[in-house]
Amino acid sequence: MGVRTPKQFCSVLERPLISYTLQALQRVSWIQDIVVAVTRENMEAMRNIIQRFGHKRISLAEAGVTRHRSIFNGLKALAEDQPDCKLPKPEVVIIHDAVRPFVEEEILLRVVTAAKEHGAAGAIRPLVSTVISPSADGCLDHSLDRAKHRASEMPQAFLFDVIYEAYQQCSDYDLEFGTECLQLALKYSHTKAKLVEGPSELWKVTYKQDLYAAESMIKEKISQEICVVVNTKEEGSVGHLLKEVLKNELNCINITSTALDHTGGDIQNFLIDPCYSFICVNVVSSGLQETQKFLRKLEESCLSPLYPVVVVLVHCLDFTLVPLTQKMENLMWIRELAKEVKTKNVLLNGLLINYSQDEQKLQENLRQGASIIAALVKERSSALAGQLLVA
Incomplete structure (x- = not known):
């Protein structure tokens, strides 16, 4: 080697x-x-x-x-x-x-x-190359019939x-x-x-x-399962809409979802089957503490020592009502937390999606968000951990 x-x-x-x-x-x-x-x-x-x-x-x-x-x-x-x-x-x-x-x-x-x-x-396994035998002077002596070996x-x-x-x-x-x-x-x-x-x-x-x-x-294998974590069971919520877009955009990947309360108490229910990619939609709507609870439960599951775990925190907001720069400033804690959990093999990112009132525009933004999520899940790049991305 x-x-x-x-x-x-x-x-x-x-x-x-x-x-x-x-x-x-x-x-x-x-x-x-x-x-x-x-x-x-x-x-x-x-x-x-x-x-x-x-x-x-x-x-x-x-x-x-x-x-x-x-x-x-x-x-x-x-x-x-x-x-x-x-x-x-x-x-x-x-x-x-x-x-x-x-x-x-x-x-x-x-x-x-x-x-x-x-x-x-x-x-x-079948031979992918023909096997030949050289003579003492470095010339071809004979070859084997690849189909018979x-x-x-x-x-x-x-x-x-x-x-x-x-x-x-x-x-x-x-x-x-x-x-x-x-x-x-x-x-x-x-x-x-x-x-x-x-x-x-x-x-x-x-x-x-x-x-x-x-x-x-290995990346391809562990990227086949994505769990979308939402804090509501309403079928019309942004989390469920994003899940459907992910299914359409990534048709070869098994995407599941689960509703989660703010205490993080339901997390163990969906950590039973190994999954190494979590898309948390509005779970951390109030900030740092809820994210830390989620990550602690994730750490207790002992998933991260085996493979890098990708966690994408998705926030949906109408950029016409809430200035993007203001929201990004409020989420700067993601960067510091990402540095901490990176040492535990957890790759944490933030994703802001423009929740437009225009249905067509919303679907386009969700598709852009799904593309970003797909790249983060498939690449598992530690260099991107802590980034705040926008769709």
């Missing part, structure tokens, strides 16, 4: 890449234990990541100097014949890369089910006894230079792996530019 930091610890949206991978595995309730093979010098850093981001069911094993030696050490942490083993031996073990954070439960279940039946299974990916799954026996029997050469676990199961345990076609999201973060691709994918 060309960076000093081991790539699994590279930061994406202020969070190490491996934390996203652990979260993907943790979401799967039937995975009993997760063992991370980590080098001795990074052991403390890994413990800090587990604690900071609230990861559960995690055990650490000391990594070896090669991929296969690291995997073998991880398997030993689950093996009954090892004196330091503290975890129950599983029926099936999944082997996965720390830098493949987008693994979903569906492919995990498919490889595990196949492993239970065949003894071993692995995800594969596949790229081996992760996750892979094995009956535990199959893969552990393979590692116990394999040679030092295999441990030093080998890369393919499925081949070890075939060579030493005589188990032919079932190959399972995997989704495109299984790609591995390998090069520096992959970090930007990963960040883009």
Whole structure:
């Protein structure tokens, strides 16, 4: 990757890449234990990541100097014949890369089910480039028929006894230079792996530019849910009108709304399902205290350590009745509060929408406001936190 930091610890949206991978595995309730093979010098850093981001069911094993030696050490942490083993031996073990954070439960279940039946299974993907073999003088010797070959990916799954026996029997050469676990199961345990076609999201973060691709994918994923928070249940209120405009402008995003009292007491009801974008319309009509109550409840939900949370405070007023400069001066506290909550991974902005009495003009202003909201939600730029924007 060309960076000093081991790539699994590279930061994406202020969070190490491996934390996203652990979260993907943790979401799967039937995975009993997760063992991370980590080098001795990074052991403390890994413990800090587990604690900071609230990861559960995690055990650490000391990594070896090669991929296969690291995997073998991880398997030993689950093996009954090892004196330091503290975890129950599983029926099936999944082997996965720390830098493949987008693994979903569906492919995990498919490889595990196949492993239970065949003894071993692995995800594969079509080759995107033709594989060629060069001769000793650097010229083309031959090429492979791309249609007949596949790229081996992760996750892979094995009956535990199959893969552990393979590692116990394999040679030092295999441990030093080998890369393919499925081949070890075939060579030493005589188990032919079932190959399972995997989704495109299984790609591995390998090069520096992959970090930007990963960040883009994560932003896209967490921007799919927007919660519009209003302080009235009246269907004709500005908050509900804005919600309908957002639905039309962002037709691929799931937009929900909830009514909220001024005490902030109802917030927990809609923080149950993870959402990282909140559009608060007139919730803070009287000012700072109501906003602080909302943000405290948000902080208690423990959402922000995982992903940056966008909060847009929307005020609607008729600019012909209330001068814009006067209203902006009254909302300058948003900037100071934004600096405070930014340290907690909450990106706070203010948005003023001209509540025109002209229906056509109002709809145009709401559409402009929706475009601004969409940009804030999708970009999640900390540089824009604290800005007072006008539609």
